[in-house]
Amino acid sequence: MSSITPQEIKQEFLKSKIGIVGITILGILIVTSIIAIIAIPVETFQEWNNPGNWISYPKVAIPIWINIFMTEKIPEHKILENPHIQTNSEGEIILSSHKFGVNFDYELFPNDFIYVFSSEYSESALLQMSVTRPDGIKLELLSTSLPYSNTKTIHSERIFSTDDAIKKNLLLQSEIFDFNLEGLSTEDIVFSDTKANVPLKGDYIFSIDTYSINSEIKSHESKLIIGGKAFGMMGTDELRRDLAIGLLWGTPLALFIGLVVSIASVIMGLLYGVYAGFKGKKTDEVMMRFNDVIYALPALPFLIILSVTISNSIFVLVGFLMIFGWVGIAKVARSMSLQIKTRGYVDAANMMGQKNSKIVLKHILPQLLPYAFASIAISVPAAITTEAGLSFLGLGDPSFPTWGHILHDANTFGAAARGLWWWIMPPGVMIAITGLAFVFIGNALDAIVNPKLKR
């Protein structure tokens, strides 16, 4: 125990390389959290478990950046939301035409294509869907009437490429293709070369024409989804969720859990230990026995029982983690305060008639602060990994996409067996990086507080 001023700590800390690395990583994580909180609305992550929210996303899609390293490009999942809209009227008939341009240059066929729309019209309306291919051929895909209505109505529908009518229409145009269309799926025909059944690269234009009589059609939603096997920066999972959102939101959650648990447990442990050490005698004995009891409880089984029987809300869980977090720190704080108590200035303060609380707060606690900061940093990773472990067992808070929870889902859907590395790697790496940042900072502080280890 030596007294170090905050300035000295700062100076020493800036000299330590790993300390700076740790602070840099932590800074990046904090920036990521801020971006997550600002850029991704809270509603999105509350919708994490709502399958309806993710319906236009692909299942288990690989991250798109993988295409940089691939010679055979994997088709990207494309969601086209802004069609080129044209409205013409010929007498009573009003035509509203939506055109989507798609640049397709992959070696594989897309998975499917889906047209999602929601339009407002009255009386009858007719929808025609066609595609103009890079080779100039125009394929008629579908022509269907929307349900008749006397009043103004909003009709929403999803037209899937698996629609039987589309298949029939394509079979009627089979003379364009040199091969047999029987048994091929729609997207394999639409995106195929005419000579052989291989993908035809180039610009496709999907046009959806809606005709109505007397009333103009108002489009509320018009989206064309070209189903692919690659999507987003981080890919998607079995439930079509965008993993990038889960990973981003996991950052503030992990920092919150780690920091709150460790700061609170260090403060609790510090006050408890210092008080026990300062009081001494019977109080000390009783307090340390209680400390022994908590210390001897097996933490993980108890955390599991607590989260199953009481509540698995993330905030309650933070409280449970604190129960087991303060014990070790209290022990060290007690022995440190026992040493400080014997120093002259504490005796002097005592003799001057200062109150006990003042002596503890003014003369003993400040001496322990460097140690406290080091232990906060060191105990963060444990809190994060414990919470992740509980979530991994499926006992965490299901409404928050924590990293452990993502890994739990990955394990349930057998991601390891199916080779879905983008579902397993990033959450674990994030846990490890966050842990590392704090371990680095903690080690740098520890080396300053305990100079013996440095030599």
Next chain:
Amino acid sequence: MKRYVATRAATMFGVLMVTLLITISLVGSNMDTILKQGIVFQVRSEITENPAIAESFSSVEEFETFIQSQIEQRTKVLGLDEPWYSPQRIGLTMYKILLLDFGHATFLTSDAGSSDVKDIIFEKLPRTILLFTTATIVISVMGIFLGALSASKVGSVIDRITSSFAIISSSFPVWWIGMLMIFLFAFTYQIFPARATPDIPSSDPGYVGSLLYHMALPLITIVMIGFGSWAYLVRNFMVGIMQEDFIMAKRTIGIKQKKIIYSHALKNAAPPIVTILALSLSGSLGGAIITEAVFDWPGMGRLYFEAITVMDLPVIIGATYILTVFFLVSIFIADLLYGYFDPRVRTGNE
């Protein structure tokens, strides 16, 4: 020394009782509901199996009251008419648990088919001990050797690699590395089996071999994550001791560095190392829950996890009790060892 042992033993026993009490109070109300439902189910099924009982009643109401009285009678026999928190029942439950009488599991059975919780636990326990004790031994041997090596050359390449490996590996969750290992060595390169449960019956002569083969992947994972921090710990102890005066003195006399490290310094670093070894053995048992769930290793951890998922309360109570006993025994041993090696502790003078 006797007084020291006695106080420690008393504390440990107290902790055990507190743990039991907390466990019972956490699951007690659920347990009662389940037991009562069990009785109702039992009575109903007995009556449906035996149509003669139903025929002997003239009216439906009479029949219903008969069933009710049957249920009440059995509830009373089992003492369920009193709430679970009545001192009598808690006392009885704790007494039973102390004697390892955990009752029968609600859903889970042992591999041999017994539903007695004691049978289930004692079937799983040796497997957990096998895996984690082996891992701890490997870890500590590697750790002590590497730690001593890097302490002898502070600042060297080996020292730096060990220290940074220790720091990095300590922030990776073991179970995540386990998932990666399964992904890599069970599916991408099919060297080891993905499920650690041996697929042949335990009576087969090849069972031991199969068990060891299935154990390889979890063992490698646990060792990989564990030995770094051990080596770092040993190194730090050794570095501390190498600065002591008596080592300096030995050095000035001219005793070789190697001899100083491996015989004098290591001997002095032994007490904390042995103590932490005892603690980490038991600590690994608690951590077993997640690791075993990942690797599907048929031990205590997976049993605990299964019991939690189906809320099999007798098994939960039994497993928590056994885990706590192991944990406490090793803390106790660690305490005694520490007191034995370091007389300052047992006299109680600070």
